[in-house]
Amino acid sequence: xxxxxxxxxxxxxxxxxxxxxxxxxxxxxxxxxxxxxxxxxxxxxxxxxxxxxxxxxxxxxxxxxxxxxxxxxxxxxxxxxxxxxxxxxxxxxxxxxxxxxxxxxxxxxxxxxxxxxxxxxxxxxxxxxxxxxxxxxxxxxxxxxxxxxxxxxxxxxxxxxxxxxxxxxxxxxxxxxxxxxx
Amino acid sequence: xxxxxxxxxxxxxxxxxxxxxxxxxxxxxxxxxxxxxxxxxxxxxxxxxxxxxxxxxxxxxxxxxxxxxxxxxxxxxxxxxxxxxxxxxxxxxxxxxxxxxxxxxxxxxxxxxxxxxxxxxxxxxxxxxxxxxxxxxxxxxxxxxxxxxxxxxxxxxxxxxxxxxxxxxxxxxxxxxxxxxx
DNA sequence: CGCGACATGTAAGCAGTTACATGATTAT
DNA sequence: ATAATCATGTAACTGCTTACATGTCGCG
Numbered sequence: 541x542x543x544x545x546x547x548x549x550x551x552x553x554x555x556x557x558x559x560x561x562x563x564x565x566x567x568x569x570x571x572x573x574x575x576x577x578x579x580x581x582x583x584x585x586x587x588x589x590x591x592x593x594x595x596x597x598x599x600x601x602x603x604x605x606x607x608x609x610x611x612x613x614x615x616x617x618x619x620x621x622x623x624x625x626x627x628x629x630x631x632x633x634x635x636x637x638x639x640x641x642x643x644x645x646x647x648x649x650x651x652x653x654x655x656x657x658x659x660x661x662x663x664x665x666x667x668x669x670x671x672x673x674x675x676x677x678x679x680x681x682x683x684x685x686x687x688x689x690x691x692x693x694x695x696x697x698x699x700x701x702x703x704x705x706x707x708x709x710x711x712x713x714x715x716x717x718x719x720x721x722x
Numbered sequence: 723x724x725x726x727x728x729x730x731x732x733x734x735x736x737x738x739x740x741x742x743x744x745x746x747x748x749x750x751x752x753x754x755x756x757x758x759x760x761x762x763x764x765x766x767x768x769x770x771x772x773x774x775x776x777x778x779x780x781x782x783x784x785x786x787x788x789x790x791x792x793x794x795x796x797x798x799x800x801x802x803x804x805x806x807x808x809x810x811x812x813x814x815x816x817x818x819x820x821x822x823x824x825x826x827x828x829x830x831x832x833x834x835x836x837x838x839x840x841x842x843x844x845x846x847x848x849x850x851x852x853x854x855x856x857x858x859x860x861x862x863x864x865x866x867x868x869x870x871x872x873x874x875x876x877x878x879x880x881x882x883x884x885x886x887x888x889x890x891x892x893x894x895x896x897x898x899x900x901x902x903x904x
Numbered sequence: 905c906g907c908g909a910c911a912t913g914t915a916a917g918c919a920g921t922t923a924c925a926t927g928a929t930t931a932t
Numbered sequence: 933a934t935a936a937t938c939a940t941g942t943a944a945c946t947g948c949t950t951a952c953a954t955g956t957c958g959c960g
Contacts, residue, residue: 554830577825609928634849638820643759648736650873667816691832701894708890712883791956
């Protein structure tokens with residue numbers, strides 16, 4: 541019997557390691573800070589928090605905003621922190637190459653006429669150039685991060701990887717377009 | 723109500739467009755030809771083939787190997803071909819960045835001591851260098867593919883993309899290691 | 905005769921998305 | 933007032949993986 545991976549659990553515990561957060565806050569973090577490598581909808585986060593509470597990895601205090609709006613602010617327990625650090629120190633086998641619908645389409649593109657092939661590639665290039673532009677703009681916030689022990693420093697390394705990945709993806713698409721444009 | 727994507731369906735139809743194949747053959751194709759961008763286990767393929775048969779997109783003939791071993795050889799129907807080409811000609815919105823456990827770990831690596839950080843990065847580099855080496859070897863089979871309308875040509879473009887992706891990933895890891903190695 | 909490859913299926917469960925459902929607060 | 937955002941949850945479903953289950957064929 542294989543153990544489950546439960547990556548969402550560790551993503552949540554990792555975020556709670558440095559800040560106490562509500563489910564709503566966590567969902568914002570996934571959409572902002574982690575969006576380049578992980579995501580989770582609130583419909584997945586809330587049940588996971590419930591489970592983690594039952595398992596004693598996190599606990600929560602109820603805060604009231606205004607007169608009656610309840611907010612559950614979660615914090616990590618000692619057991620949760622221990623569990624997280626154990627996970628972080630474990631080397632997992634390399635992830636298999638992620639699925640990619642675009643590459644699947646391109647693989648089958650011999651069944652497409654020439655215009656459709658180029659259209660497919662150009663649309664994809666346009667989208668990825670926009671993403672690259674957006675990523676490059678977000679690198680500026682790391683300009684004066686120098687402490688190689690800070691969370692921000694690792695954030696900047698991940699961001700650098702995302703920029704490099706998008707640059708290469710765009711270069712590849714440009715090569716494909718050039719070669720197919722007789 | 724959102725329509726389902728059913729990418730596996732189209733991956734199977736695409737493969738059956740050019741060759742009649744059994745479920746077992748399809749599973750070999752996923753492990754070989756498509757492994758850089760799609761995968762599927764036999765436990766997913768067989769039920770999907772059953773569904774596609776019921777939907778009239780494929781049909782099968784039973785072949786006997788040896789004395790009694792039955793093999794279902796599937797072929798695509800006209801309706802299936804039409805459906806596949808319609809899908810192939812449709813531009814889907816860009817896929818969101820795939821999840822990446824390694825980047826998640828690196829994001830949290832400030833919680834790791836220096837040796838563990840470097841170990842994490844070096845292990846990952848070693849694995850990706852091996853994958854890159856393997857990919858580079860498999861590019862040679864495209865050396866004399868020149869027909870830009872052939873399936874093999876698009877196979878070679880996808881393969882080129884995979885090599886470029888791995889090269890960049892390795893370059894990124896090397897940069898990270900250099901920066902963290904005081 | 906036994907082992908690895910060939911060949912086909914089902915069952916249980918995890919991970920994730922979309923949709924359903926409700927209600928409070930804040931800014932316009 | 934009303935819309936956007938804050939805030940929390942559940943239900944139904946798709947996609948995929950792991951494990952269960954069975955049997956044949958070819959080789960040494």
